[in-house]
Amino acid sequence: MLEKYREPLSSAIAEGEAEQAVELTRQALSEGVDPLDIIQGILVPTLTRVGERFQAFEIFLPELMMAGDAAAAATTILEEAIAAKGAQRQHLGTIVLGTVAGDIHDIGKNIVSTLLRSHGFNVVDLGRDVPAIRFIEEAEKHHAAIIAMSALMTTTRPAQRDTINLLKELGKRDAFKVIVGGGCVNAEWAQAIGADGYAENAAEAVVLCKRLLQVN
Amino acid sequence: MPAHWLSEIMRRSHDGPFMREHDFDMTVAKTARQLTKKYGIRFDPQTPVPWDDDLADRVYQAGLELFLEVGVYNMDTSRVIRFSRDEVEEILRHEPGQVVLGEGKDAVVMKARKVEDKERPIVHSGPTGTPCSETMHPRILISCAQEPLIDCLGAGSVAMYHGQEIKPGTPLEIMGSRRDAIAARMAVTAAGRPGMHINDVAVSLTCAGKMAACNPQFGLRPSDGLLVSQMTELKTNFDQLSRVAFLLDYGIRIVDLMTPLIGGVGGGAEGTAIVSIATHLLGATCYCADYRMMSHTHLKWLNNTDRMGLWIMAEVGQALARNTRIVTLNDIYTVSGPGTEELLYEAAAGAVTGTVSGMNIQGCGCTGGSLTDHYTGLEARFAAEVSRAVVGMSRQQANELVLKILPLYEHTFDAPRRGLPFQEVYDPLTVQPKPAWTEPYARAKEKLASLGIHFVT
Numbered sequence: 001m002l003e004k005y006r007e008p009l010s011s012a013i014a015e016g017e018a019e020q021a022v023e024l025t026r027q028a029l030s031e032g033v034d035p036l037d038i039i040q041g042i043l044v045p046t047l048t049r050v051g052e053r054f055q056a057f058e059i060f061l062p063e064l065m066m067a068g069d070a071a072a073a074a075t076t077i078l079e080e081a082i083a084a085k086g087a088q089r090q091h092l093g094t095i096v097l098g099t100v101a102g103d104i105h106d107i108g109k110n111i112v113s114t115l116l117r118s119h120g121f122n123v124v125d126l127g128r129d130v131p132a133i134r135f136i137e138e139a140e141k142h143h144a145a146i147i148a149m150s151a152l153m154t155t156t157r158p159a160q161r162d163t164i165n166l167l168k169e170l171g172k173r174d175a176f177k178v179i180v181g182g183g184c185v186n187a188e189w190a191q192a193i194g195a196d197g198y199a200e201n202a203a204e205a206v207v208l209c210k211r212l213l214q215v216n
Numbered sequence: 217m218p219a220h221w222l223s224e225i226m227r228r229s230h231d232g233p234f235m236r237e238h239d240f241d242m243t244v245a246k247t248a249r250q251l252t253k254k255y256g257i258r259f260d261p262q263t264p265v266p267w268d269d270d271l272a273d274r275v276y277q278a279g280l281e282l283f284l285e286v287g288v289y290n291m292d293t294s295r296v297i298r299f300s301r302d303e304v305e306e307i308l309r310h311e312p313g314q315v316v317l318g319e320g321k322d323a324v325v326m327k328a329r330k331v332e333d334k335e336r337p338i339v340h341s342g343p344t345g346t347p348c349s350e351t352m353h354p355r356i357l358i359s360c361a362q363e364p365l366i367d368c369l370g371a372g373s374v375a376m377y378h379g380q381e382i383k384p385g386t387p388l389e390i391m392g393s394r395r396d397a398i399a400a401r402m403a404v405t406a407a408g409r410p411g412m413h414i415n416d417v418a419v420s421l422t423c424a425g426k427m428a429a430c431n432p433q434f435g436l437r438p439s440d441g442l443l444v445s446q447m448t449e450l451k452t453n454f455d456q457l458s459r460v461a462f463l464l465d466y467g468i469r470i471v472d473l474m475t476p477l478i479g480g481v482g483g484g485a486e487g488t489a490i491v492s493i494a495t496h497l498l499g500a501t502c503y504c505a506d507y508r509m510m511s512h513t514h515l516k517w518l519n520n521t522d523r524m525g526l527w528i529m530a531e532v533g534q535a536l537a538r539n540t541r542i543v544t545l546n547d548i549y550t551v552s553g554p555g556t557e558e559l560l561y562e563a564a565a566g567a568v569t570g571t572v573s574g575m576n577i578q579g580c581g582c583t584g585g586s587l588t589d590h591y592t593g594l595e596a597r598f599a600a601e602v603s604r605a606v607v608g609m610s611r612q613q614a615n616e617l618v619l620k621i622l623p624l625y626e627h628t629f630d631a632p633r634r635g636l637p638f639q640e641v642y643d644p645l646t647v648q649p650k651p652a653w654t655e656p657y658a659r660a661k662e663k664l665a666s667l668g669i670h671f672v673t
Contacts, residue, residue: 057516060483062245069242102384102421104291107448107480154347154375154588155382155389155421183518183586184347201516 001033002041009038009074010046016066018073025074035078039089039120043071043078047118054111055203061111068114091122093145093213096138098126099182100159105152108182108202112148115202121209132163139176145213148205151182160185161193177212181205222461225297225502229457232287232295237451240289240296241481244449247285248487251278259485264526264618265569267611269538272331276535279493280304288498289451297452299501307500313541315469315506317368319439322404322411324367326507328541329574331534334608337571340545340578341596342370342400344418344443345511345585350376352589352637353396355644357403359593361412362647365600366593370578371400371429371436373418375588384421393420393428397435414440415471415509423458430466441469444503449481449491452502460503469506472499478524479515485524488512492532496542509578511547517629518584519549521562526618529566530573530611537574546570548599549581551628553590553635555653558625560660563599564669565621571603572614582635589637594649594657601661605669620667 005028012020028038050067053059082089097113099106106128113125124142126134130149139147151157160180167173179197180190190198197212199205210216235243251257255274260266280301287298314327317338326338341360348356353374361369374396375382382392396417404412414436417429426443429436436442444459446452463470474495476482482491492512499505512520512528519525529546536542548566552559563580570577579599582590606614638644641653649657665671 057479060479060487061477061481061515062242062249062483062487065238065242065245065481104447104453107477153384153421154373155384155419157375158381158383186586 001031002037005033005038006042009042013043013046013067013070013074014050016063016070018070021070021074022077025077029077029081035081036089039075039078043074044118044120047071051115051118051203055201064111064114068118071118092120092210092215094122094124094142095146095148095209096124096126096135096142096144097148098130098135099128099150100156100163101129101131102159103151103153103156104128106150108152109150111202112150112181112205115206116209119206132159132166135163136167136170136172144176146177146179146209148179148181151185154184157182157184157189160195164194179205179208179212222457222464222504225457228297229290229293229295232290232297234294235289235296237289237291237294240286244286244491245481245483247282248482248490251282251490252486254278257486257490259524259527261523262619263615264523264622265530265572265611265615266527267615272531272534272538275489275531276493276539278490279535280497282490283494283497286450288502291447291451291453297502304497304501308540311500311541313543315543317413317439317441317469318411319437320411322409323439324413326543326576328543329537329576331537331574332572332608332610333574336604336607337576338367338545339365339576339596339600339603340368340370340415341366341593342415343372343591344370344416345581346372346591347588348372348374348591349589350374352639352644354399354403355642355647356589356591356638357400358406358647359638359642360596361403361407361409363593363597363600365604366596368413368415369400369404370415371396371417382419384425389420389422389425390428393417393425394435397429397431401434411439416441416443418443423455423462426459427462430468436468438467441471441506443471443473443509444505445473446475446495446498448475448477450494450498452498457502464504470504472503472505472508474499474508474510476512477515478512478520478528485527489528489531492528493535496536496544500542506543508542508544509547510544511549511581513549517551518586519551519562521548521550521565522626522629523622526565526569529569529575533570533573533575543576545576545578547581548577548579549584551584551632552625553583553587553633554592554595554638555635555641555656556633557656557660558628558633559595559635560598560657561621561624563595564602564664565618567599567602568606568614568618568621571606572609572611577603583632587634587637589639590635592638592642592649592653594653598657598660601671602664602669604672617668621664624663
């Protein structure tokens with residue numbers, strides 16, 4: 001039964017047709033298709049392909065955003081169905097993500113958020129201009145495995161180190177993996193501030209998170 | 217535009233329709249896509265410098281329609297500031313079409329140039345988007361200010377203050393902003409051009425930081441300029457609008473900085489060109505801008521010298537030149553760095569495209585602004601020399617020329633040649649380029665001469 005929906009639902013998501021994706025998802029559920037199978041068998045591979053096409057510049061941000069929105073709309077229905085069965089969706093891990101204090105640039109961070117979600121991570125997006133303590137509090141609240149920080153400007157980049165230093169000061173450095181990225185960030189900086197990893201782009205961020213959490 | 221208009225912008229910032237930011241982004245994306253189809257706008261990678269007037273006019277109409285349809289998003293209130301067509305047209309009618317930059321014998325007039333204009337563009341240079349070290353920054357500024365073909369200087373950005381990292385919103389931002397303004401004033405003075413226009417102090421990320429740069433004696437004067445930024449795409453906030461309030465009062469030139477992302481919310485080349493027109497209209501309607509700095513940036517490579525970037529530069533320049541009196545410049549961003557021939561070819565492609573398309577020039581944002589001290593005056597000199605050589609050239613000829621230049625560098629985008637920092641290619645003491653830079657410069661000039669560029673001697 002899953003096969004019947006694979007092509008049309010995948011196509012609806014890739015094309016960013018949210019209403020059609022929702023309708024097809026409802027139909028599939030009404031015909032008894034397992035919601036987890038839909039997520040793992042259709043949504044995740046579709047968004048992975050969309051992400052790859054975006055990284056290759058075959059499609060652009062609007063297509064990525066629309067596909068992400070369509071998948072999110074379908075996922076809401078699927079998670080309700082999973083909850084109704086008394087089950088819980090298994091995520092690859094929770095990542096608390098944001099642009100650091102003083103920095104209001106968030107396009108890159110948003111792309112990372114979309115791709116991480118598409119690969120099955122639970123992403124708590126804190127938005128932009130996020131103070132160090134909020135990264136930590138939200139990571140604790142959501143039992144996150146990773147804190148991910150973005151910074152575009154050389155003058156806002158030090159805020160990434162502030163969060164790492166605060167984690168150390170509070171005796172919580174080992175509670176989370178910390179990764180960094182953004183226009184002015186590179187591997188040398190990540191190493192210098194004691195981050196656990198650096199990703200140059202959104203696709204690398206997905207690979208990095210999977211490696212750090214040892215998941216596929 | 218009268219200053220009281222800013223009060224109206226504030227009113228609309230509070231009373232305009234509420235919209236979630238993601239919904240605004242999607243509205244911009246979808247509307248740009250619809251308008252691309254409606255106006256039949258097509259990017260052709262074989263025509264990085266188009267010469268189709270009707271296409272340029274359609275790009276303008278699409279950009280105007282986008283602006284009227286989606287408005288401007290105030291990120292602090294989550295409300296949309298909208299304008300009527302009559303309001304926009306009335307504001308554009310009052311565009312003066314030129315602005316005096318600098319003072320005394322060093323003053324220049326930067327104009328809204330025409331397509332294939334016979335008059336040369338004004339050339340700006342300085343590490344506006346490139347981080348500099350505290351030690352090299354003053355020398356980098358002098359290397360730009362001393363170039364005879366450079367008309368205006370950007371004061372750039374230093375991330376440290378006496379060894380401490382500068383954080384926005386702290387006293388160090390104020391102190392860093394003051395220091396960089398003084399360094400720029402000293403640089404133009406040292407170059408024997410004390411009245412040269414200084415177009416920004418980029419270290420400051422807040423209104424307070426920008427204000428700190430202003431000091432008629434030792435910092436920025438009313439004849440200089442400061443940037444008011446847009447957030448991608450078509451977004452503002454109260455900090456930016458507060459800058460406008462102060463800058464209007466100080467009487468300094470207001471520079472509207474826009475950074476439309478190629479491959480971003482606007483989509484591909486067509487949508488990004490349409491968005492770029494709309495961002496110019498934001499500068500007119502919300503920022504009372506005296507001139508615009510168009511720094512469209514490739515989402516992946518951080519440059520604008522690829523085929524899409526050049527096409528956008530050309531279309532936007534031509535669209536504005538044919539339909540408005542907006543004064544604008546294209547901010548050339550490259551993947552390559554100082555000491556490489558590729559940087560000079562990227563600079564040349566940007567200079568040719570902008571010059572024949574009605575724009576003024578700024579350059580060069582080497583390495584996409586990613587590497588410290590990767591900025592010198594020599595690449596700006598080269599861009600200016602190329603620009604002078606092609607003044608008055610037809611767009612069709614320019615397209616043929618750019619098609620010959622592109623293969624000299626576009627293969628490096630995925631593995632860029634980042635070159636060397638300032639101190640490796642210039643003698644910091646004499647502020648003169650070393651052979652490591654003059655030799656590639658000579659080779660690039662010879663190569664471009666062989667492609668048909670007749671440098672003015």
